[in-house]
Amino acid sequence: MGEHDDHHHGHDHGSYDCEAALAEIYTYLDGELTEEKRVLIASHLEGCNPCFEAFDFEAELRMVVSRRCRNEQVPDALRIRIAERLTLIALGEEAEDGDEGASPDRA
Secondary structure, three states: OOOOOOOHOEEEEEEEHHHHHHHHHHHHOOOOOHHHHHHHHHHHHHHHHHEEEEEEEEHHHHHHHHHHHHOOOOOOOHHHHHHHHHHHHHHHHOOOOHHOOOOOOOO
């Protein structure tokens, strides 16, 4: 009796869910989103404390890193390694124990 949509509003704040917001967090921090997406994520962060804390952590981490590295020259090799690692992590394919070629037939 009296069906409500309450069970659909679990962890979905606004019209943007947590997974989508966190997937875009780096692009959001870089200011590279469309205005529409930026507004969606901003309103999601306002209503979702766990996502806001994750965003806040990333923003603060960037500030610390940029402050520390401002007067120091980061070697190109290190910059490339970090970029490659972040790409792998973003794709969910980080190699275990530094394996260069992860074998597809893992038993």
